[in-house]
Every structure is written in structure tokens, then in C-alpha cells.
């Protein structure tokens with residue numbers, strides 16, 4: 154607690170009011186949050202984005218409303234520092250990202266920031282070597298070793314600010330996102346985080362920064378012994394690829410993605426390159442590119458099925474002055490650069506390990522879930538499943554909690570995204586503040602950094618939904634295979650031929 158007294162005591166409260174709304178512009182959104190970037194000049198906000206919670210219009214979509222922990226969730230996360238004692242449930246996401254996801258993925262890739270602590274209000278305390286500054290709606294978490302930086306913090310937002318922002322961004326939001334949810338205007342705070350599409354101070358120095366956002370999804374094939382025989386296809390085709398078939402079947406996408414997560418997570422530079430090229434061809438909501446924070450490629454707001462990927466002039470033209478390759482070669486060079494940096498960073502190795510915490514697959518974890526909620530197991534209504542999995546219903550509560558906890562952590566790792574940002578490095582620049590990668594064919598160096606985004610806690614009550622969706626994905630895939638005369642064996646042979 155002593156060190157905390159070194160922190161400034163005279164603080165000014167930060168509240169975003171209606172008059173501030175014009176300074177915040179639409180950056181993007183997912184199912185649960187809407188993100189705004191700052192275009193004003195206040196030093197407190199330059200280089201930041203705010204993440205606002207959304208409120209689903211349809212109650213059945215409100216799975217993410219983790220405003221209150223259930224009794225079982227309290228059991229699940231009881232050993233996680235501070236998660237349950239947080240004064241505001243909105244802070245849970247931050248603590249989860251800090252205490253659970255950051256150690257798994259590497260703290261250097263999880264939300265570094267440089268917000269001025271003097272703007273922080275409220276009381277402070279120290280927990281496990283971390284400064285926690287907190288008031289009713291704000292929380293900053295600062296590593297005790299950190300000189301001047303925070304990780305992320307909440308700021309207060311007025312209802313009028315939210316209403317005004319909601320109006321301003323409406324025309325930029327994809328219609329299907331507008332239909333699904335609005336900004337939650339009952340929320341009185343927002344998460345303020347570093348804008349990962351720029352380098353710190355990049356805007357002020359006017360250096361070009363090109364940033365790629367990738368949602369890689371699950372990068373391994375499950376091998377759990379609890380997978381039912383009828384679902385064996387899961388061992389040879391990724392969930393992503395099977396889910397594509399379902400999405401296509403349901404008209405959610407008009408084209409099957411060429412991307413296969415197994416390539417991206419393969420650890421082979423050639424296959425990573427193949428994955429990046431496939432993502433560029435069929436970006437869906439898995440790939441977008443920003444130039445100086447503006448989207449230049451891919452769908453805004455989690456575009457599901459954009460066919461018009463490039464905004465304005467061609468991507469090749471946009472790379473002029475950034476990639477020093479001849480006209481016609483810049484796009485290919487850039488994709489090679491992205492692949493090379495991902496390969497060298499090793500960042501996906503850690504993400505894959507986190508995803509693999511899902512040891513038993515949902516077909517195993519679902520039984521542990523029912524042990525925890527003490528309800529009749531829905532999966533065991535099927536006799537064959539009951540026989541295969543009966544051992545899971547005799548394990549201890551602690552074992553069940555561990556299985557489900559690990560499953561949910563893995564679910565976050567399977568759904569998060571990362572942003573990899575590049576800025577050309579001046580020849581002869583001796584500073585070594587970031588990692589550097591060289592685009593060999595043209596001998597051009599770039600600084601790069603990698604940051605994970607969307608490391609939210611998944612609610613326990615999603616387990617049944619996960620089980621049902623999994624069954625739906627597999628049965629749709631099997632059905633399509635049957636209709637097209639492709640047997641499981643043939644699918645497996647194809648996968649093997651593709652080197653999977």
C-alpha cells in the first residue's frame with residue numbers, strides 16, 4: 154500500500170459528456186461491444202479507443218450479459234484474484250484479461266497503454282503486486298514495476314454522450330448489427346484502451362502505420378475420447394471449416410472461406426503465408442487492414458460477407474510509399490511481410506496452447522457442466538453418449554470445475570483477435586523499441602507489434618449453447634458430405650493430402 158501513496162492524490166474525474174461525442178468516431182464492433190476511436194486533440198485520449206457495451210434487442214441473444222455472476226460462476230472463478238470481489242461487474246472483463254489471459258498469452262501482447270495516472274480517481278490498493286485504482290465505475294490496473302503506464306481503464310460516460318454517439322455512428326454500422334443490438338445506454342462507464350492500430354505517438358509523428366486484424370479461430374483438431382463416433386469428422390476437419398458450411402447453408406455467407414486455421418497455427422512459414430493469402434481472398438470477419446487507423450480492407454463492424462473488400466483506390470495503390478516494391482508487387486510483398494512477422498513473433502504458439510486447454514472437447518466438457526449446475530445432463534439423454542461419458546459424471550466437483558474453467562478460457566482464446574501493426578523503419582535508425590522484421594526481397598525493415606483484443610470472459614450459461622451449436626455444425630457438415638457423396642474417409646484423405 155505504501156507505494157500507492159507515490160501516486161498523485163489530486164485527481165480530476167473524467168466524464169465524457171454530450172459535447173464530447175463528436176470527437177469519437179466509429180471504429181468497429183463485434184457481437185458484444187462497439188468500439189470508437191478518438192479524433193480530437195486531448196492528450197488523455199489521443200491514441201485511445203473506447204469500448205462500449207451493447208444491449209441485445211432480442212433477449213435470447215443476451216448470453217453475454219455477465220452483469221451478475223451466478224452461484225456456479227462464483228465457484229468456477231473463486232480462485233482467480235479479485236474477480237469476484239470487483240465492485241463493478243463491468244470490471245470483471247479487465248481483471249479476467251489481466252489475471253487469466255495475459256499470463257497465458259504474454260503480458261507484452263495484452264493491452265499495454267500509457268494513460269496518465271493523474272487523471273484517475275478513487276481509492277487505490279495493491280493486489281499481488283498490482284496497483285488497483287478503483288471507484289464506482291472506474292478501474293485501472295497498473296503493474297507495480299511499471300513506471301508510468303496503465304493497462305486499461307474505465308471512464309465515466311453520460312447517458313447523453315451514449316445517445317449522441319449512437320446517432321452519429323448509426324449510418325456506418327452494418328444493418329444486421331443494428332438489428333441485433335444497440336449501445337447499452339444504461340451503462341455509465343466505458344473501457345478506455347490503447348488504439349492498437351497505431352504505434353504509441355504514431356499519429357503525432359505522422360509515421361504511416363499499417364495494421365492487420367486477424368480473428369484466427371480454433372487452430373487445432375480435437376482428439377478427445379468423448380467425441381461420439383458419428384462425429385469423428387471433427388478429428389480431421391477444423392470447426393472453422395465445418396462452421397463455414399453451416400453458415401453457407403443458412404445464407405449467412407455467400408462464399409466458403411479459403412482460410413484454414415490449421416495453416417495459420419502450423420508453425421511453418423509457408424503455411425502461414427498460405428493462410429494470410431486465403432484470409433486476404435476471403436476476409437469475412439477474420440481479416441481486416443487499417444492504414445493510419447482507417448479501415449482500408451475488409452468489412453466494417455465484423456463484416457460477415459463483404460464482397461467489396463477494398464475501400465476506395467486499390468490496395469496496391471494504397472501501399473505506395475509504404476512497401477517499397479514495384480507496382481504490382483506491393484500487395485504480395487505486404488502479405489509476405491505479415492506472414493513473416495507472425496511466424497517470427499511466435500505469438501500464435503501461446504494462443505494455441507491456451508486454446509488447447511479445451512482437452513475434452515465440448516462433448517466431454519458438457520457433462521462436467523451438468524455436474525456443476527446439478528441438473529439432469531441433456532447430452533446423456535442419448536444412450537450412446539451416456540455409455541461413452543458415464544465416467545465423467547462420477548468425478549469430483551473440483552475436477553468438474555477445472556474442466557469447465559479450462560473450457561471457457563479456451564473459448565476466449567478461440568474467439569479473440571490480434572492486431573499486428575507495422576511501420577517502416579528508417580534506414581540506419583538505431584532505436585530498438587519494437588521488434589523488427591525484414592522484407593527480404595526488397596530489403597525493407599519494419600517495426601512491428603502484436604496485441605490481442607477481445608479477451609472477454611465467456612459466461613458459464615453458454616455451455617449448452619456450445620454443445621448444441623457443435624452438434625448442429627457437425628450434422629450439417631455430415632449431411633452435406635452425404636448429399637455430395639463424400640464419405641468421412643474421403644474427407645480425411647483430402648485433409649491428409651493437404652498436409653493436415
Ligand SMILES: O=P(O)(O)O[C@@H]1[C@@H](OP(=O)(O)O)[C@H](OP(=O)(O)O)[C@H](O)[C@H](OP(=O)(O)O)[C@H]1OP(=O)(O)O
Nearest residue numbers: 183184185216217396438455564567568611615622
Ligand atoms: O461460436 P462461434 O465460433 O461462431 O463464435 C462467435 C463469433 O462468431 P464467428 O467467429 O463469426 O463464427 C461471434 O462473432 P460475430 O458476431 O459473428 O462477428 C462472437 O465473437 C461470439 O462471441 P460473443 O457472443 O460476442 O462472446 C462468438 O461466440 P463464442 O463461441 O466465442 O462464444
Ligand SMILES: Nc1ncnc2c1ncn2[C@@H]1O[C@H](COP(=O)(O)OP(=O)(O)OP(=O)(O)O)[C@@H](O)[C@H]1O
Nearest residue numbers: 181182183184185186188346347348349350606607
Ligand atoms: N484496442 C483496440 N484498438 C484498435 N481497434 C480495436 C481495439 N479493440 C477493438 N477494436 C476494433 O473494434 C472491433 C470490435 O471490437 P471487439 O472485437 O472487442 O468487439 P466484441 O463485440 O467484443 O467482439 P466479438 O464479436 O468477438 O465478441 C474489432 O474488430 C477491432 O476492429
Ligand SMILES: [Zn+2]
Nearest residue numbers: 520530532533
Ligand atoms: Zn452427461
